[in-house]
Amino acid sequence: MRMTKPLVIAALIFSTGGGAWAQKSAAVQSIEEYRAMLQDGNPSELFEAKGEGLWTQKRGPKNASLEKCDLGKGPGVYKGVFVELPKYFADTGRVQDLESRLLTCMETLQGLDAAAIAKTPFGRGEQNNMTALATWIAAESKGMKFNLSQSHVQEKVFYQVGKRLFFQRGGPHDFSCASCHGEDNKRIRLQDLPNLTKNPGDGVGFAAWPAYRVSNGQMWGMQQRLNDCYRQQRFPYPGFGSDATIALGVYLGVNSQGSTSVAPAIKR
Numbered sequence: 001m002r003m004t005k006p007l008v009i010a011a012l013i014f015s016t017g018g019g020a021w022a023q024k025s026a027a028v029q030s031i032e033e034y035r036a037m038l039q040d041g042n043p044s045e046l047f048e049a050k051g052e053g054l055w056t057q058k059r060g061p062k063n064a065s066l067e068k069c070d071l072g073k074g075p076g077v078y079k080g081v082f083v084e085l086p087k088y089f090a091d092t093g094r095v096q097d098l099e100s101r102l103l104t105c106m107e108t109l110q111g112l113d114a115a116a117i118a119k120t121p122f123g124r125g126e127q128n129n130m131t132a133l134a135t136w137i138a139a140e141s142k143g144m145k146f147n148l149s150q151s152h153v154q155e156k157v158f159y160q161v162g163k164r165l166f167f168q169r170g171g172p173h174d175f176s177c178a179s180c181h182g183e184d185n186k187r188i189r190l191q192d193l194p195n196l197t198k199n200p201g202d203g204v205g206f207a208a209w210p211a212y213r214v215s216n217g218q219m220w221g222m223q224q225r226l227n228d229c230y231r232q233q234r235f236p237y238p239g240f241g242s243d244a245t246i247a248l249g250v251y252l253g254v255n256s257q258g259s260t261s262v263a264p265a266i267k268r
């Protein structure tokens with residue numbers, strides 16, 4: 001069949017344009033396939049099992065378990081607590097997230113040194129136990145919807161502080177959290193950057209961590225997630241369980257109101 005000149009040109013434009021389109025959709029498709037394959041087996045189950053064991057194990061100078069730990073719903077209750085944290089605790093007079101609250105229990109019930117644990121690098125010693133405990137307790141709220149309280153004045157203050165921290169720019173690149181997480185459809189290489197200023201939805205943002213990270217084979221709690229994002233922002237690392245990290249947690253958690261928790265998730 002003979003083509004007229006304009007038709008040939010049209011065919012060429014279409015074929016290059018079509019080729020680029022096909023390539024892009026193949027890339028997007030393989031990312032999606034890769035993500036779907038990841039969901040097949042999540043090694044977080046190993047950390048959950050370790051965390052469950054640690055809860056009942058008598059440890060520390062006081063040779064006690066964590067079974068009387070109050071994570072917000074009374075001593076010993078671990079089901080459903082995760083989706084209501086961070087929240088205000090009257091006994092410490094602080095707003096606490098899961099990890100900082102576990103630290104309180106490890107000190108008061110077991111006699112472990114909270115300050116020393118907070119200074120321990122992620123992935124070492126008691127920090128590994130902390131991650132396992134947080135993973136198991138989060139798993140006990142899997143499928144439940146986030147519902148953080150904003151009734152105590154401190155909870156409201158923490159939300160406002162968290163919001164300010166989220167938008168606070170600084171460091172060598174003049175970045176804030178919002179530089180990477182303040183708009184829809186942002187991406188760094190193959191990593192989607194959820195818009196954390198609004199409700200990012202089920203299994204995204206706050207509703208996914210603790211998560212197992214395939215890229216480095218590590219289980220990370222929310223504290224470590226935030227820590228690493230401060231690194232990406234080229235800011236100094238925040239203290240483990242510091243008020244700044246908890247305020248960010250309140251901001252992200254309240255924004256996630258009504259999202260279903262899939263934690264512990266599996267991530268790239």
Ligand code: HEC
Nearest residue numbers: 175176177180188191194204205206208229230232233268
């Ligand atoms: C330079 C860009 C950058 C900055 C600045 C940044 N992040 Fe991130 N953040 C990322 C990337 C990239 C990921 C995904 C990492 C991955 O997939 O391994 C991520 C992931 C996250 C996640 C988990 C999202 C999910 O769905 O799994 C949260 C929550 C988060 N960041 C919070 C913050 C907070 C809070 C700040 C400010 C303290 C911040 N980030 C600053 C790049 C950034």
